[in-house]
């Protein structure tokens with residue numbers, strides 16, 4: 001079945017046969033001989049005992065996400081960070097090494113630096129756009145390769161099949177955080193990755209009204225990650241799972257609108273004299289435009305750019321927008337603007353931010369699904385404002 005159909009389709013085995021999976025607000029379930037047996041056999045994950053382990057609404061969402069990502073199994077978590085942390089803590093322990101890139105969401109970078117290092121895990125940062133550099137970084141201690149695709153906020157693209165070949169040559173797992181791409185624009189597992197991670201707070205949720213995360217992988221990998229997730233307690237709430245099942249039904253429609261609007265906005269910005277540089281994989285000027293065509297089925301809703309002026313001009317520009325709201329986060333139906341330097345990447349020191357290339361005046365737009373003319377007019381008016389101001 002095509003992804004559009006998988007997004008919409010839902011079947012429940014409820015006796016009343018509802019069209020939608022209900023939200024099950026129950027922390028616990030009546031025990032039976034079967035549940036005792038599953039617990040005794042170490043199969044507690046597959047039995048309804050306690051909602052930190054399993055909940056029918058969350059299980060329906062996991063099932064749907066696994067099918068959408070062409071994976072065997074999935075683990076829903078309380079946030080994208082809980083997904084990233086559960087994944088990393090499943091694979092990495094004292095003496096192990098993580099090979100990753102500095103091109104990461106600030107929270108992920110901060111988790112690696114402030115948590116993993118403290119556990120005696122070493123980190124090798126590489127250029128995620130160079131499979132050769134990734135291969136050279138692998139040592140006997142390497143236990144996991146983790147990259148974002150598309151990266152936050154500079155929208156770099158990683159060559160997933162090339163990195164998967166490197167990882168598998170060394171019998172290592174390759175994990176990809178595909179939050180920016182969503183399951184509609186990219187299929188990391190089909191491209192060769194072993195694990196895909198999402199912050200479902202973004203495109204999958206799509207309405208800026210919930211926090212959640214998801215890991216999709218083989219059943220064995222998911223069982224391990226589920227164990228870590230339940231021990232640390234980062235399970236998804238069934239209300240968030242219910243909202244996500246609803247959001248998934250329009251994911252393909254929303255992503256098509258995000259892709260179209262963002263390309264039009266990126267083209268407009270690139271042609272504007274106040275704009276110094278635009279990063280967008282769908283523009284011919286993106287250094288990896290050709291690779292983006294192979295890796296992505298749509299270029300996404302994120303556009304990053306820099307003005308000619310200083311960050312004060314950037315702030316004035318953001319504050320004079322009317323349709324677009326100044327807010328952190330991304331992936332919702334509404335267009336949001338922020339400066340990663342002091343929002344998504346504020347966890348990093350000035351030196352760390354400079355090393356990734358995130359400078360104070362860099363502006364990140366999460367282009368929504370409004371009418372594109374209203375967005376372009378709003379941006380145009382705000383840009384003219386700083387010119388005359």
Ligand SMILES: Cc1ncc(COP(=O)(O)O)c(C=O)c1O
Pocket residue numbers: 079080081082084105107108148152177179180198199200201211212213329344
């Ligand atoms: C690429 C990426 N991964 C992970 C996360 C963390 O997700 P959450 O905020 O749901 O914990 C974010 C948040 O912005 C992100 O952009």
